Amino acid sequence: MSNAASQALGLDLRRITFGNVWQVIGPLASLIILSLLIWWAEPVFMSPQNLLNVARQASLTAILATGMTFVILTGGIDLSVGSMVALSSVCGGLLMWEFGWPMWPAVLVMVVVGGLLGLINGAIVTLGRIPPFIVTLGTMQIFRGAALQLTDGKPIFDLTAFQPSFSMWGTGDLGGIPAPVIITLVVFVAGWLILRYTRLGLYTYAIGGNEQATRFSGVQINRYKLGVYGLMGVTAGVAAVMWSSRLNSTQPTVATGEELNAIAAVVIGGTSLFGGEGSIVGTLIGALLMAVIRNGLTLLHVPSFYQQMVIGAVVVLAVLIDRLRRRETA
């Protein structure tokens, strides 16, 4: 099709190649088909109550996966997100519990701490030129250790006893829609806008696609990488707020292993672990797909150990399908 013709039709042909279509359609189709199957086996699945439940279950993973999408698009990885959630949560929780801080400043602290932890990761990655896998493998331990140290390894229960309003982030709702779902949507939309409309978004793809060419184009790679890891930290901070509120406690062991769920959601969503290719819409679908599988299997009374196996299989399958797609269009 000619340029003029596509312009006249108002089409952006960018997304209309087979590979790109599959990138989003594949996971989406899987999500829909799976939902229909579960619905057929267990009608309760489609009840509004249960669907909101699924959305709520997806929220923690989806928020973290939004930040993780940026990191992975640059060709990086962040293994420390679970620990970042814990340390952010502990910091805010301690301020409320031990020092009697009001709710809003404490919440802000959680988000800011998350952002700072992310910046620490980014600074070590860029200035130290150390692979992100190694850096965040280290900080995963460091952040978790710090969280345990700060609380003496013990959870702080009943935060709402000190700050009743803190409950709004996890258990509140707006017009019947649970707060975690709303928070997730806000984070997701923000991520989508950043990725599509800002320099940070453009450079996120560029750095992952070809860091050298991007640097030779005069882009300050380090600054934008720092931004990406910072953003990842902020999403961890937001997740910390939501999760501590929902659990009504702050626990130094919270969100253990959650980094793997976030990475899984990104990968299921079609983003390449090599960077440079992928979409944040896919990530959201990936997170939903994981939640639907968990929820569906629970409704069908499948033991939770099997659920874990199924999720694992889906991750491998998603990458396998992606691999086949790439071979086709190579």
Next chain:
Amino acid sequence: MADLVSPVRDDEPLLALRGVGKRFPGVVALDDVSFDLRRGEVHVLVGENGAGKSTLVKLLSGIYQPDSGEILYDGQPVSIPSPYAAQRMGISTVHQELNLVPELDIGRNILLGREPMLAPGIIDYRSLYRSAREPLAALGLPLDPRRKVRTLGIALQQTVEIAKALIANARVLILDEPTAAITAEEADQLFTIVDQLRARGTAIIFISHHLEEAFRIGDRVTVLRDGRLVDTLPLAATNQQAIIRMMVGRELIQQFPERKSTPGEVALGVTRLNRTGVLHDITFEVRRGEIVGLAGLIGAGRTEVARAIFGIDAIDSGEITINGLPVRVANPRAAVRRGLALLPEDRKAQGLVLLMSVADNVVLAAPGQMDAAGGLVPPKNRANVARRFVDALRIRTPSVGQQARLLSGGNQQKVVLSKWLLTEADIFIFDEPTRGIDVGAKVEVYRLMNDLLERGAAIIMISSELPEVLGMSDRILVMRGGRIVAELAGLDATQERIMQSAAAGSIQERIEDVA
């Protein structure tokens, strides 16, 4: 290796394609192509980029399967299901991107996958190195098989690949643009090797962008255009012009277009630039409206000059002036801000983000040019900006949303150029501006360079193609060993003079240099 010397029978082809077709989504890569290869011949395959040469090679080396037609080997229809199968059948390919393990030594590379064993799983290294010496000696290369491949230059690495093919008892050897990345002298060595192999009865497919080479080394030539066979004929019965006509389907009137600009003020000055062990006292200037050509052999330091000026590599001493003012270019960003533009030699690795769209590549260096509020770069604005350049530079792409990797070499180069036009750069460094670009598209690139000059740009052009250097440069600086050893202009500038200055020293010296 005794069976390499099979009786040479010219009558019947060793390998043949009969009406072969290969399609990819949206593209017919090969359409009803027939081709035959005889024992003991060098069959040159030419065609513009996208003509189907690579696809043909990939069919023969087992990477692709044909959609239609058949492949005959020794007169029998065969299928070549995998690269491994191709090798087992005696079809070895030396790809442009070499398939060597840099961290392993020469011997282990040559016998990779066919290591002699003492017992199951236990490699007999003594016999391995002994076997590895054989093909190296046969190729006239007294290299130590225990040397790591990483330490070899590209030309020698290529020879290691050929040695690998000899070990595999190759009856058919496919050389995919073997001379693209090596110097003229190294190419001479390669031709000697090819001659030897031909004499032993090996059938060789030789792919090249350089027609002089075709005439020098080839017996027959096959021309492909747009996935179709144009003709196969003996090279003795044709000439370069005729082949170019067949390749492009039209007459190329003028390879180096007329230029109207004349040199003006000094745009860029470089004074006594030093980088220990790499560059020594580099001093030159470039005026607006002129092209300064940097000639020299690979490794002479030309690209290193470009990298130093562009702030990629730090310099130890020296001064750079832009428009007469001393400047410090600490990194590429500073260079871009000062109006410099680099069109790197390796477009795919350094010039483009292949996975991104044409539009995103165009705006990569100057997203601020899209005048959207708050520093935003909406996709729509990117597309609009990119469309301007697609039209102005006649970039052939179905849309600005097309991934850059799907464009041909010439169009990719235009995308890189668009990127710099958007930053309003006025000092351009073209490093091998037409490498891997079709004959027709080359002329377009030259025209664009002339346009830049007329708008007052200054250009440094690094090129290993002497006709290009001579045809496009106002002045030519010849480099050797990190120094500028000659400046040639006007009648002084001849291929002979350039080569004399560029190549003092023998191949042997350079083999040692590499180490």
